[in-house]
Each structure stands twice: as structure tokens, then as C-alpha cells.
Amino acid sequence: MTEGQDELEAQFAQWRHYVQRRRELRQTDADELEDHLRGSVDELVSAGLHADEAFLVAVKRMGSLDDLSREFAREHSERLWKQLVLTGDTDGPVADTRSRRDLFAMVVCALGAAASIKVPELFGLEFERDGAFYAPNAALFAFPWLAAFLAWRRKAPRALMGVLLALFALGAVAANAYPLGEESMSVVLTSIHLPIALWFVVGLAYVSDDLRSPRRRMDFIRFTGEWFVYTVLIGLGGGVLIGFTVGTFSAIGISPETFVGQWLVPCGGMAAVVVSGWLVEAKQSVVENIAPVLTRLFTPLFTLVLLAFLVAFGISSGGIDVEREALILFDLLLVVVLALLLYSISARDPLAPPGLFDKLQLALVVSALAIDVLVLLEITGRISEFGTTPNKAAALGENIILLANLTWAAWLLLGLVRRSTPFAALERWQTTYLPVFAVWAWIVVLVFPPVFGYL
Incomplete structure (x- = not known):
């Protein structure tokens, strides 16, 4: 053959x-x-x-x-x-009926998400005042409804629906059961890692029609990028709406700050999470033209920034500040690099020969690896000298996980550029590695608070 x-x-x-x-x-x-x-x-x-x-x-x-x-x-x-x-006529009765059903399901789930964030007020909590409660729980108000929409659209089996409910319930326990003070470092860690853990639960709902398929996992990566683009666009539009609302009502002597702060922002934000997911599902052709352009634009820019940082670090005699804000910044930087790599992989033609952009990605990943190693050295040095904290332990684990992922990705990218490794190997590595991120996020949320004495 x-x-x-x-x-x-x-x-x-x-x-x-x-x-x-x-x-x-x-x-x-x-x-x-x-x-x-x-x-x-x-x-x-x-x-x-x-x-x-x-x-x-x-x-x-x-x-x-x-x-x-x-x-x-x-x-x-x-x-x-x-x-x-899909270039042909898609306005037939079957497609039109499905679109109406999807729209109705989206509206129901969006209203559910908007109403959910107002439920705590029945127990005396306020969105503008009780940030220590709303920060770790924010994802729990919206992600279950987005997962419900996706599971309904995929016709997920009942057993899987039960698993989804159990995981969201576990997230609710993790966010609220531990005795954490407002200044606790674990509150910050939970606020960062619980949305990541719950997003992978959303991913489980997304791939519920074919749980074992690596291709469906890559589809979820693509969905994540497109959902983010739509969410940002909706957020920008919401900012304009808020500006006009405050300006116009203030001009007639009415102060809309209470309505904006207690209703428009929280309810609109939660609903936007579901609406963005529906838009990705219903209007993919729009974002599919935008998102690859964004990766092509920001990949060289981030490569230049990372290379400039490495040069500046080599010239300067100072070390890297590994206090909490700096740790979060460097972790976010590495996550952005990984996101650019993942999304460019998801948008790449698997049969296309390696080109200049693949070499640029290799440079981006290698630069990120070098920064990752430098940060790891600084963190381990500080831990050995001053002891560990929840923030440093979380950053250490995340940098090790990213180091393993990016190291093998760099090796596969090198093989791809040299035409000795197929693109499918790189794609398969990233989709196989996804559960590692989910497991670590759950560990930080569930294990770190009691291990570190709820600091």
C-alpha cells in the first residue's frame, strides 16, 4: 500500500x-x-x-x-x-432548528450563571465588599453552566454528567471548607488554581462525545483560545457599555454606580462566560480567521521580549526577584508562551512542511526554557536558605511541570524543523500532557492549605 x-x-x-x-x-x-x-x-x-x-x-x-x-x-x-x-447552504430546517435550540440552551445557562452570583447575597454577602469569598468562588458561578451547555450539546451520558457535578462540588468544598483568613496566601493560590482545575472539568464536558480522542483534546485547546478571544471582545464591549451608562445617567443627575457594581458587572461577567462558549460553537468561522493571526503576531513579539530579557539578565549583575508578585508574573509569562505554542499547534496544517514560523516557535520555547531554569534556580536557592511558603512551593511545582513540557516540546520542535519528527508527535505530546496541569491545579487547591497550616 x-x-x-x-x-x-x-x-x-x-x-x-x-x-x-x-x-x-x-x-x-x-x-x-x-x-x-x-x-x-x-x-x-x-x-x-x-x-x-x-x-x-x-x-x-x-x-x-x-x-x-x-x-x-x-x-x-x-x-x-x-x-x-460548509460553504454550501446551511439554512435548512434541521440546521435552523438546531441553532434555535442551541440559542435557547445558551440563554438558559447564561441566565443561570448570572443568577448564581447573586445567590450569596441571600446569606449576607456582597460582591463589592466580600472579595475573600468571591475571588476563589468566581469560577464556580459560571463554569458549571458553561459545562452544562457543552454537555447538553454533546449529549453527554448520564454517568459523565454525574462526574462533572461531583468535580464541581469538590471545587466548592475546596473553595469554602478550609479556614482561610483574608490575608492567607492559600486564598490567592486557590483563586488562581481553582479556575484552572475547573476549566479542565469544562474540557471534560467538551470532549464528552469522544473522551479518548487526542484530536478532541486538541479541539478543546482550540476552543479555549477562541473562547478567550470572544471573552476579551465581550469584556471590551462591556467596558464601553459601562462608560456610556455611567456618563449618560450622571448627566441627568442619577448615579448608576450601585447598579453597575452590584448587577451589571457581576451578572454580565458570569453570563459572558457562557455566551462566549456559545459563540465559539456557533460562529467558529469568524474567530478561526482571527486567532491564527494573533498567534502569528504575538509569537515573534514574545520571542523578542524573552531574548531581550535574557540579554539584560546576562549583562546585569542582579538576580531575579522571587517574591510573590514576581513569581506570579514569571509563571504567567511561561503560561502565555505555552498557550501560544498550543494554539499555534491547534491551528497548524498537520501536513504542511516546516517553515520559518516553526523555527520562530523553537526560539520562543528555548528562550522560555532558559528563563524557567533561571527562575527555578532562584526559587530553590531561596527555599534552601529561608524555607518554603505556599507561594514558593506552588511556583516550584509549576515551573517543574512547565520545564518538563517545554523541554520535550523543544526537542520535538527541533526534530520537526530538521524534518526528522512528524508534527503529529508534537501534537500528541501536548494533548497527552494536559491532565498533568489539571492534577497539579487540584493538588494546590486541595492539599496545599492543610499542608501549610492554612497560611
Whole structure:
């Protein structure tokens, strides 16, 4: 079997795997659909098309004949399939009904998220006053509703729904059961790490239609980036709305600060989390054109910043400040580098040859690795000299986890640039490593407070 035939059979296997997941189809139906698809591919190959081109055209033809094939093309992560298949008419009755149902489910979940953040007021808590409560609990007001929307859209099994509820309940216990003071370092750590842990619970709802698929995990990475873009855009629009609200009402002698601070900001923020998820699901073609451009723009900029920092560090004689704010800053910097790498991987054509951008990514990762090593040396030195704190222990663990991830990613990127390692190996490494981040976030939230005496 030739290499082209191997790739074609792999595409048939992906399509067949999708069809077999549909409960409403019997095995004989799936076999009939595959026979029809193979016949179309054979005809197109005989007409002079390459095998991969024939497959894409055949899927497009089936997309116009069969709603199942159209849905497969819609949900499959390969952008080329979506561009080819979804260019036809999508305003049919089935698609229109599904869009209305998704919209209704989104509105219900968004209203639920908006109402959830007002529930603590029934127990005497206020959003503007009780920051020590709302900071660690913020994600618990919105993420369960976003997960509910995604699980409903994916038709998640009941057993998995129970797992999702249990994990969110565990998060609620972690945020509220420990006797933490307002100045406790564990409050800050929980406020940072609990949203990360719960976001992976949202990811579990996102991949509930195929839990074991590495491709679906990569889809969730892509979803995360697109959700972030939409959330930022909604936030910017909300800022403009708040400005106009305050300005216009103040002009007539009415002070809207109470409404803005107690209703518009908290309720709108929680609802925006769900709305952004719905927008990613419903309007992917818009962000798919924006997000890759953002990665192409910021990857070279961050590479220059990291290289400039390393040069400045080499010239200067001072060390790195590893107090709490600096630790958070450096960890965020490394997370941003990892996010740029992950999102560029998710948007990359797997079959494209290595190019200049891949070399630029290698430089970015190597620069981040060098900074990671420098920070690790500083942290271990301070711990050995002054002892550990929750912040330093969390930063140490996170830097070790990032060091392992980025080290192997750099090695795979080097192999990709040298054309000795396939791109699939890099993609598989990142999707396989995702649970490590989730486990560490849960450890910080659940284990650190009692281990460090609730400091």
C-alpha cells in the first residue's frame, strides 16, 4: 500500500469512527454510507484527482446530500474540511432548528450563571465588599453552566454528567471548607488554581462525545483560545457599555454606580462566560480567521521580549526577584508562551512542511526554557536558605511541570524543523500532557492549605 493510500485509509477511518458514534445509525447504515463515499472517491480518482483531494470533494458532495455528513464535516477539527463542506447552504430546517435550540440552551445557562452570583447575597454577602469569598468562588458561578451547555450539546451520558457535578462540588468544598483568613496566601493560590482545575472539568464536558480522542483534546485547546478571544471582545464591549451608562445617567443627575457594581458587572461577567462558549460553537468561522493571526503576531513579539530579557539578565549583575508578585508574573509569562505554542499547534496544517514560523516557535520555547531554569534556580536557592511558603512551593511545582513540557516540546520542535519528527508527535505530546496541569491545579487547591497550616 502506498503512502497516499495509507493517508486515504486514515481519513476513511476517521470518518467511519465518527459515523459509528451516532446512536441513531445502525451498522448497515454506516456501511452503506461508507460504500457511497468510497464509490465517489474512486470516481474522482479515475477522473484525475489526487486521493486526498478526491476524499474532500466526495465529503462535500455527501454534505449536500446527507445531514450526517454535513455534521461530521462541521464537528471535525480539520479546518480544510470545514471550509470545503460548509460553504454550501446551511439554512435548512434541521440546521435552523438546531441553532434555535442551541440559542435557547445558551440563554438558559447564561441566565443561570448570572443568577448564581447573586445567590450569596441571600446569606449576607456582597460582591463589592466580600472579595475573600468571591475571588476563589468566581469560577464556580459560571463554569458549571458553561459545562452544562457543552454537555447538553454533546449529549453527554448520564454517568459523565454525574462526574462533572461531583468535580464541581469538590471545587466548592475546596473553595469554602478550609479556614482561610483574608490575608492567607492559600486564598490567592486557590483563586488562581481553582479556575484552572475547573476549566479542565469544562474540557471534560467538551470532549464528552469522544473522551479518548487526542484530536478532541486538541479541539478543546482550540476552543479555549477562541473562547478567550470572544471573552476579551465581550469584556471590551462591556467596558464601553459601562462608560456610556455611567456618563449618560450622571448627566441627568442619577448615579448608576450601585447598579453597575452590584448587577451589571457581576451578572454580565458570569453570563459572558457562557455566551462566549456559545459563540465559539456557533460562529467558529469568524474567530478561526482571527486567532491564527494573533498567534502569528504575538509569537515573534514574545520571542523578542524573552531574548531581550535574557540579554539584560546576562549583562546585569542582579538576580531575579522571587517574591510573590514576581513569581506570579514569571509563571504567567511561561503560561502565555505555552498557550501560544498550543494554539499555534491547534491551528497548524498537520501536513504542511516546516517553515520559518516553526523555527520562530523553537526560539520562543528555548528562550522560555532558559528563563524557567533561571527562575527555578532562584526559587530553590531561596527555599534552601529561608524555607518554603505556599507561594514558593506552588511556583516550584509549576515551573517543574512547565520545564518538563517545554523541554520535550523543544526537542520535538527541533526534530520537526530538521524534518526528522512528524508534527503529529508534537501534537500528541501536548494533548497527552494536559491532565498533568489539571492534577497539579487540584493538588494546590486541595492539599496545599492543610499542608501549610492554612497560611
